[in-house]
Amino acid sequence: MSSIINYITKSRVWRSFFRHGWPDNPLDRSLVMTTNVFFHLHPVKVNLKSLKATYSLGLGILTVAAFVSLALTGTFLMFYYVPSVERAFPDIVKLQNNVPFGQLLRNMHRWGAHMMVLTSVLHMVRVFYTGAYKPPREFNWVVGVVLLILTLGASFTGYLLPWDQLAYWAITVGTSIASYEPMMGAAIAKILLGGPEVGQESLTRFYGLHIMVIPALLALLIGLHMWRVRKDGGLAANDLDQPPADDGQS
Numbered sequence: 617m618s619s620i621i622n623y624i625t626k627s628r629v630w631r632s633f634f635r636h637g638w639p640d641n642p643l644d645r646s647l648v649m650t651t652n653v654f655f656h657l658h659p660v661k662v663n664l665k666s667l668k669a670t671y672s673l674g675l676g677i678l679t680v681a682a683f684v685s686l687a688l689t690g691t692f693l694m695f696y697y698v699p700s701v702e703r704a705f706p707d708i709v710k711l712q713n714n715v716p717f718g719q720l721l722r723n724m725h726r727w728g729a730h731m732m733v734l735t736s737v738l739h740m741v742r743v744f745y746t747g748a749y750k751p752p753r754e755f756n757w758v759v760g761v762v763l764l765i766l767t768l769g770a771s772f773t774g775y776l777l778p779w780d781q782l783a784y785w786a787i788t789v790g791t792s793i794a795s796y797e798p799m800m801g802a803a804i805a806k807i808l809l810g811g812p813e814v815g816q817e818s819l820t821r822f823y824g825l826h827i828m829v830i831p832a833l834l835a836l837l838i839g840l841h842m843w844r845v846r847k848d849g850g851l852a853a854n855d856l857d858q859p860p861a862d863d864g865q866s
């Protein structure tokens with residue numbers, strides 16, 4: 617048995633996946649972390665406190681999970697939804713009543729959106745409470761603020777898509793509030809609506825923003841945000857009782 621394991625772990629295919637030996641010494645333990653894209657998110661050495669579930673409450677990761685699930689359920693919703701003022705609402709009704717698991721799909725997308733807003737706000741509160749916004753993490757705080765604005769933007773643009781009365785009037789009210797912004801209000805409202813009032817042009821623009829522009833920016837900035845966590849020496853709790861971990865990577 618041990619010779620088979622030995623044969624497999626010495627094979628070229630195995631070595632192309634795992635470029636380190638069994639992690640029973642400091643060098644291989646470090647290589648496990650630095651050669652794996654997921655583990656690489658953590659520094660090689662971390663303070664035990666930063667690993668406790670009660671420190672971060674996993675709120676950032678929960679927000680990432682909500683984003684991934686929204687991207688998946690949103691892609692399936694696109695199979696059934698056409699962004700036209702004639703078809704949008706009947707398509708949603710058809711999805712709920714005629715498509716197997718259609719109602720589940722729609723509800724997963726809607727509740728996922730609520731969850732993403734909730735977890736990102738709670739994550740921001742946690743970061744503030746633990747003082748993790750202080751140097752050297754102030755840039756990541758700013759990236760976080762942009763992420764929160766984009767998350768709210770995704771919820772707002774998605775709200776119009778069912779093209780029901782609730783959506784229509786919510787967007788009418790929302791964009792008229794935007795138009796009261798003193799300097800560029802009127803221009804912002806016009807750019808969002810594509811005309812003087814909510815209509816087909818607005819639906820096309822909100823759809824484009826909702827399925828392409830905002831998710832692409834979110835994906836890009838979430839990547840930057842997580843990379844910054846890594847380069848700032850892991851979570852702020854790492855700095856508490858010991859100097860930031862030095863693994864030669866950051």
Ligand code: HEM
Pocket residue numbers: 672674675676677678679680683736737739740743746748749753756757758759760761763764767838841842845850851852853
């Ligand atoms: C789409 C929204 C967001 C996502 C997906 C996200 C994701 C994450 C993840 C996965 C972490 C690692 C630690 C953890 O799980 O708590 C993290 C850390 C951090 N986030 Fe966010 N975040 C988001 C929004 C925000 C917001 C709104 C802020 C603040 C305005 C923020 C500021 C930070 C900072 C400063 C850290 C480092 C925390 C530390 O060192 O303890 N993030 N974020």
